[in-house]
Each structure stands twice: as structure tokens, then as C-alpha cells.
Amino acid sequence: MPSPKIDVRTSPLGNPDVVSFFIKGSALPAGVPSEEFDGAPNSTLLLRDRNQRTLLVGLGEKEKIEPDTLRRAAGTAAKQLLKLGAKEIALDLIPFPDHVGPAVEGALLAGYKFEGFGRDPAKKTRGVLGKLQVLVKEHELTNARVQARTAETVTSTVNIIRDIGNLPGNMLTPAILADKAEELAQGRGLTVKVWNERQLKSEGFGGILAVGQGSANPPRLIVIEYRGGGKKDAPIALVGKAVTFDTGGISIKPGAQMDEMKWDKMGGLAVLGTMLAASDLKLPVNLIGLIPSAENMPGPGAYRPGDIITTRDGKTIEVLNTDAEGRIILADAISHARLTYKPSVIVEYSTLTGAVIMALGFQRAGLFTAEEKLREAFMAAGKITGERVWPLPVDEEYKEGVQSEIATVKNIGGREGSACISASFVKTWAEQTPFVHLDIAGTAWTTKPPSYLEGGATGFGVRLTIQVLRAGLPV
Ligand code: BES
Ligand code: ZN
Ligand code: ZN
Numbered sequence: 221m222p223s224p225k226i227d228v229r230t231s232p233l234g235n236p237d238v239v240s241f242f243i244k245g246s247a248l249p250a251g252v253p254s255e256e257f258d259g260a261p262n263s264t265l266l267l268r269d270r271n272q273r274t275l276l277v278g279l280g281e282k283e284k285i286e287p288d289t290l291r292r293a294a295g296t297a298a299k300q301l302l303k304l305g306a307k308e309i310a311l312d313l314i315p316f317p318d319h320v321g322p323a324v325e326g327a328l329l330a331g332y333k334f335e336g337f338g339r340d341p342a343k344k345t346r347g348v349l350g351k352l353q354v355l356v357k358e359h360e361l362t363n364a365r366v367q368a369r370t371a372e373t374v375t376s377t378v379n380i381i382r383d384i385g386n387l388p389g390n391m392l393t394p395a396i397l398a399d400k401a402e403e404l405a406q407g408r409g410l411t412v413k414v415w416n417e418r419q420l421k422s423e424g425f426g427g428i429l430a431v432g433q434g435s436a437n438p439p440r441l442i443v444i445e446y447r448g449g450g451k452k453d454a455p456i457a458l459v460g461k462a463v464t465f466d467t468g469g470i471s472i473k474p475g476a477q478m479d480e481m482k483w484d485k486m487g488g489l490a491v492l493g494t495m496l497a498a499s500d501l502k503l504p505v506n507l508i509g510l511i512p513s514a515e516n517m518p519g520p521g522a523y524r525p526g527d528i529i530t531t532r533d534g535k536t537i538e539v540l541n542t543d544a545e546g547r548i549i550l551a552d553a554i555s556h557a558r559l560t561y562k563p564s565v566i567v568e569y570s571t572l573t574g575a576v577i578m579a580l581g582f583q584r585a586g587l588f589t590a591e592e593k594l595r596e597a598f599m600a601a602g603k604i605t606g607e608r609v610w611p612l613p614v615d616e617e618y619k620e621g622v623q624s625e626i627a628t629v630k631n632i633g634g635r636e637g638s639a640c641i642s643a644s645f646v647k648t649w650a651e652q653t654p655f656v657h658l659d660i661a662g663t664a665w666t667t668k669p670p671s672y673l674e675g676g677a678t679g680f681g682v683r684l685t686i687q688v689l690r691a692g693l694p695v
């Protein structure tokens with residue numbers, strides 16, 4: 221889907237539908253009775269004056285307005301106007317010149333639609349935003365243009381990965397994902413290396429190979445490099461789980477909602493999206509993105525409960541449940557990051573556990589790190605981007621859950637505290653490198669989207685990480 225054109229200006233051009241943001245308690249336009257509109261967050265009222273439509277959208281009380289308030293309000297407005305057949309929308313941001321970024325993001329994210337594979341061409345473009353105008357005062361034009369451009373760059377990569385994320389398992393195998401990563405990296409100053417099965421075998425990536433060996437679609441490791449920082453600066457490693465479909469393997473999952481496991485690749489896509497956005501924004505950092513990708517199937521060659529696997533750095537895993545596969549492919553990728561690139565920090569994204577959904581619901585991702593400064597950086601970025609996270613512990617104590625008699629660790633602990641036990645499992649492979657684990661199982665896709673998204677892949681993690689990087693990662 222092409223991204224909409226954005227025009228930042230001082231007054232509307234042509235005849236766009238105008239969105240006017242409204243603070244609760246301020247004066248209503250003439251002729252609007254207060255019973256009809258109270259300005260509560262995301263409440264709307266459509267005004268018509270001859271052939272001009274203006275949509276009032278509430279922000280709630282002035283004191284409570286934060287970036288996500290504007291993002292949500294703009295998303296609500298864009299969706300509503302698109303439903304009414306709007307072709308071009310103008311956001312009146314004259315009173316909010318510092319919230320141009322989030323408002324544009326909200327509108328652009330809301331203007332995305334997964335095309336799907338139906339046969340009705342009209343359905344594919346209905347609800348898709350074509351053009352967006354942003355209105356600000358003359359002296360804010362430069363400031364607003366910078367914000368709008370950044371928002372456009374980031375949301376367009378988010379929408380690209382939402383598109384890939386929504387593809388089903390038969391259309392997106394590890395090899396296809398690798399092809400897409402190579403294609404998207406072209407012309408962006410990124411280098412991509414894709415490891416195939418043979419190469420993975422010769423370098424001892426026993427985890428990725430084990431998880432992938434039950435599938436007819438072989439696994440891959442995708443490594444993407446972006447060098448925007450100093451020559452000698454240690455890179456930041458971003459590692460993301462990309463299980464293109466998770467049946468559970470021999471420890472097979474129940475049938476209900478198993479289709480949702482096509483989204484078990486969203487951690488890897490968060491990494492891909494962040495790499496694309498970081499290079500488009502020319503961020504002054506060095507990044508290595510590592511995306512281990514496999515399809516977890518119960519085929520004739522499948523790995524089994526009881527198997528012992530040796531990962532890239534020689535540590536061993538006793539497999540007790542083949543459905544706890546994400547941590548196994550991550551173990552290889554994290555040790556590869558540590559041994560080969562000596563990063564200053566490793567940030568890892570995965571739809572790792574159902575347990576994190578029990579803990580935090582769909583509202584927040586689990587944030588696991590022992591580093592206070594990193595925790596604060598991600599929390600702050602979460603507030604700004606609306607991609608909210610919440611800290612959960614990864615103390616050494618949780619490692620007791622994965623002690624094995626016959627290997628370095630076993631791949632499952634008990635049910636209690638399972639999100640934390642899984643986090644401590646993954647952290648084992650980072651050793652002394654500062655480490656952040658984001659369990660995005662509850663936030664990577666949605667069936668109850670906020671106003672600026674639709675059901676399906678959310679792209680969670682890209683906007684969050686770009687914000688952390690722009691603010692300067694404290695390492
Ligand atoms: N991909 C799943 C985690 C998941 C479950 C994500 C539901 C989103 C929604 C992961 O591979 C998995 O199956 N985890 C198991 C671990 C268990 C076997 C220890 C889980 O969470 O049940
Ligand atoms: Zn699983
Ligand atoms: Zn999984």
C-alpha cells in the first residue's frame with residue numbers, strides 16, 4: 221500500500237475534510253448545543269457548512285493531554301472520515317504545534333488497511349487514506365514539517381511490517397521472509413546476510429535448526445547491519461523471534477485460535493521495521509538486527525521432548541516441550557550477537573509466552589531488564605509512543621525454574637511465573653551484556669484495536685524502539 225502524501229501548510233488547500241481537536245470545557249462553535257458534544261476523549265461531532273465537513277474530536281481535559289491523546293483522537297477522526305468516503309483530510313493542529321508527530325502518526329496508522337485476498341477490488345481501497353494536510357501557524361511550519369516527516373517515515377515502515385505480519389504461514393515462510401528483508405534493505409544503506417540451513421549447520425546453530433527441522437520450509441537466520449554511528453562505536457543488537465507459524469510441534473497446540481500463531485513472527489518483524497526506519501531516519505547509531513526464523517511443525521523430522529540441543533555458544537538445552545521454541549531460536553541468535561558483534565546492549569523482542577498476557581493483558585508488553593536506566597528509557601518511550609510496556613522481574617532466582625540435571629538449562633519451568641522464568645532463560649545467552657527482553661505476546665497483534673489501528677498485526681516495537689534510539693540509549 222503506498223503511503224499517503226502529506227502537505228504541511230497554514231491553511232487548507234482545496235476542499236479537504238477538516239479535523240478540529242477540542243479541549244473539554246472550551247467554547248463550542250456557534251450553534252452547537254453542549255448536550256451534543258462534551259469533548260470527552262475520542263468523542264466526535266460532524267459539522268456541515270455547505271459542502272465543507274468539519275469533524276470535531278474531543279481530547280478530554282487539558283491537564284491530561286499527552287502525545288497518545290492526539291494520536292488516538294487523530295486516529296478516531298481519520299477512521300470516521302474515511303468511512304464517510306473522505307479522500308483528503310486536513311488536521312487542524314494550529315493549537316497543538318508540538319503534537320504534530322503523534323497526530324500524523326495516528327492518522328497514517330488509521331489510514332492503513334490490510335488488502336487481503338478477496339476478489340472485490342473496491343474492498344481493498346475502501347478506508348485507505350490518500351492525502352493528508354497538516355495545518356499550523358507560519359512560524360511553526362519548519363518544526364511541524366520535521367515532526368510530520370519523521371512520523372511519516374516511521375509509520376510507513378510500521379505499515380510495511382503490518383502488511384508482512386498479516387500474511388499467513390503458507391505465504392510467509394522463513395525463506396520468503398528473508399527475501400523480503402533483502403528486498404526492503406535495498407537502497408537503504410543496509411547490508412543483509414541470510415544464513416541457510418547448511419551455513420547454520422557448519423557454524424553450530426543447533427537451536428534454529430532443531431526448531432525448523434520438522435518443517436518442509438527450512439529455517440533461516442537473517443542478519444541486518446546498519447552503520448550510522450562512529451566507526452569504533454559498539455553496535456546495539458536487536459534480536460527478534462520470527463516463528464512464521466507455531467503449531468507447537470510435537471507438543472502440539474489445541475486447535476482453537478491456532479491460526480493466530482501466524483503472528484508468532486512479529487518480534488522479528490519489529491526488528492526488521494526498526495532497522496528500516498532507523499536507516500530512513502539516518503539515526504546516528506550502529507545497529508545489528510538478528511532475526512532467527514523457523515516454522516515450528518510436527519513433521520517426520522521434528523525435534524522431540526527429551527532432545528538435547530547444542531546452541532551457537534556451546535550451551536545445551538534439554539527440550540521438555542517443543543512449544544517453548546522461541547527461546548531456543550533466540551538462544552542461538554543472542555549468542556551469535558554477543559560473540560560476533562560484541563554489542564553494548566542486546567534488545568530482544570518476542571511473542572514468547574501466553575503467561576505475559578495473563579500478567580498484563582493486551583494493554584502492555586512485558587519489559588524485562590536488570591538495568592535500571594534501560595528500564596526507564598523504555599518506560600518513557602512507551603508513554604510517548606503509546607506502545608506501553610511494564611517492568612517484570614528477571615532476577616537470578618527465576619533461573620531455578622529452568623535448572624536441568626543433564627544440560628545447561630531445560631526449556632520449560634513451572635506454570636507459576638512462567639513469563640519471568642522464560643525471560644531468565646533467554647537472558648542466559650546474553651551473559652554479561654546488558655540485556656532487555658520485551659515479551660510482546662499480548663501486543664503484537666490485536667482483535668480490539670485502539671482507534672488508530674485495525675485488527676491484526678500492530679507493528680508493536682518499531683515506534684517504541686525508534687523513540688528510545690532518538691532519545692539516546694543510556695549505555
Ligand atoms: N508463541 C507462543 C506464545 C504465545 C501464546 C504468544 C499465545 C501469543 C499468544 C510460544 O511459543 C509458546 O507456545 N509458549 C508456551 C510456553 C510453554 C510451553 C512453556 C506458552 O506460553 O504456553
Ligand atoms: Zn510455541
Ligand atoms: Zn511461539
